[in-house]
Amino acid sequence: MQDGSKIAVLSIGTTGNPAAKAVKMAKEQGIDILHYNMRFLKPLDYNALEEVCKKCTSIITIEDGSIIGGLYSSVCEYIASNNFNIYVKGLGIPDRFIEQGTVAELHAECGIDTNSIYRTIADVSQRT
Numbered sequence: 001m002q003d004g005s006k007i008a009v010l011s012i013g014t015t016g017n018p019a020a021k022a023v024k025m026a027k028e029q030g031i032d033i034l035h036y037n038m039r040f041l042k043p044l045d046y047n048a049l050e051e052v053c054k055k056c057t058s059i060i061t062i063e064d065g066s067i068i069g070g071l072y073s074s075v076c077e078y079i080a081s082n083n084f085n086i087y088v089k090g091l092g093i094p095d096r097f098i099e100q101g102t103v104a105e106l107h108a109e110c111g112i113d114t115n116s117i118y119r120t121i122a123d124v125s126q127r128t
Helices: 013-027 047-053 072-082 102-111 116-128
Strands: 009-010 032-035 058-067 088-093
Touching: 009 013, 009 047, 009 088, 013 058, 013 102, 013 116, 032 047, 047 072, 058 072, 058 116, 072 088, 088 102, 088 116, 102 116
Parallel strands: 009 032, 009 058, 058 088
Antiparallel strands: none
């Protein structure tokens, strides 16, 4: 975990390393951000999520699986159930067929490579 206050990046699975690199790039550009590596989805770490919701105005979830029924969905459900007013952006495998390619190509197509994650962080930072 890295401390920050405006934006939280919650990553799970193999997205942890590219997320950490993107967060480092964002910090170098002066973006106020923190990073949590969510080690497991079930059960969700509600203590960490509550801490994030109290500290941040925006959350970016990053996962190497479907965002439907994954980390993004779980975070949105928690936020709605607890009446937090937080912007959430989900990065992961979209609900559509993905073309064949190398892992790096597919990660870039789905927006979960380091550069795509950094661009999303920069875009979200403009909202806060």
